[in-house]
Amino acid sequence: MLEVEAKFAVPDPGEVRARLTQQGVRMARRQQERDIYYNAPHRDFGETDEALRVRYDDTGVTVTYKGPKIRVGSAKAREEFNLSVASGETLETILSRTGFLRAAMVSKVREFYEIGDVTVTLDDVEGLGTFIEIEILTEAGGEDAARRIGAIAKDLGVEGPPIYTSYLEMLLGSSPSD
Numbered sequence: 001m002l003e004v005e006a007k008f009a010v011p012d013p014g015e016v017r018a019r020l021t022q023q024g025v026r027m028a029r030r031q032q033e034r035d036i037y038y039n040a041p042h043r044d045f046g047e048t049d050e051a052l053r054v055r056y057d058d059t060g061v062t063v064t065y066k067g068p069k070i071r072v073g074s075a076k077a078r079e080e081f082n083l084s085v086a087s088g089e090t091l092e093t094i095l096s097r098t099g100f101l102r103a104a105m106v107s108k109v110r111e112f113y114e115i116g117d118v119t120v121t122l123d124d125v126e127g128l129g130t131f132i133e134i135e136i137l138t139e140a141g142g143e144d145a146a147r148r149i150g151a152i153a154k155d156l157g158v159e160g161p162p163i164y165t166s167y168l169e170m171l172l173g174s175s176p177s178d
Contacts, residue, residue: 003066004145005135006075006153007163013122013130019156020113020120028112031058035106036092037168041099051168052100054088061088073146074162080137106167118152125167132158 010016020026034056039045045052049068054061067079085091096102106125113120123131134152136145163170 001080002077002138002140002142003080003135004072004075004077004138004142004149005133006146006149007131007133008153008158008160009163010122010130010132010158013124013132016122016132016156016158017111023115023155025113025115025120028114029058030109030111033057033106033108033110035108035168036088037103037106038095038100039103041101045103046172051166052095054085054091054095056088061085061091063091069164070142071164072142073150075142075146075149076162076164077142077146104168104172106171108167115152118148120152120156123167125170128167128170131163131167132156 017027036054036056038052038054040050040052051064051066053064053066055064061084063083063085065081069076069078071077092102108123108125110124111122113122117136119133119135121133121135123133125131132153134149136149138145
């Protein structure tokens with residue numbers, strides 16, 4: 001599965017909510033997420049631009065692998081695999097015992113909005129501020145998805161350059177060369 005997304009800083013999330021409401025889009029859910037990131041013992045995910053995350057949220061626990069980011073128009077894309085697990089604590093113990101190192105934690109409150117096959121989230125990220133992410137999961141190439149994401153951002157009045165760094169990279173103060 002290919003995740004194609006664009007992220008933007010949002011100084012006033014109320015304006016985005018108002019535009020969503022004007023378009024007849026209602027919040028699907030709001031949840032707290034706590035993401036624990038791990039680094040591999042055999043390669044540095046910061047250098048390879050990969051991510052291994054254990055996410056705790058209102059629905060359970062998910063482990064996610066994300067491949068390196070690639071630019072697709074004004075969006076970014078990356079391969080993503082998700083797996084629900086029964087116990088995050090057990091998974092974290094397994095990762096630790098097999099040499100994976102806990103790298104950082106990202107905590108955020110997310111509001112989810114669905115526009116067909118597009119997911120829009122308003123994220124209040126602890127230590128960073130408020131952002132909007134517009135995302136499409138696709139099996140096909142990402143060019144069409146990137147164009148659609150750009151059109152939705154414009155419709156929602158989102159301005160400013162897209163942010164290509166992840167919340168983890170922002171918190172760690174690093175930025176990959178792309």
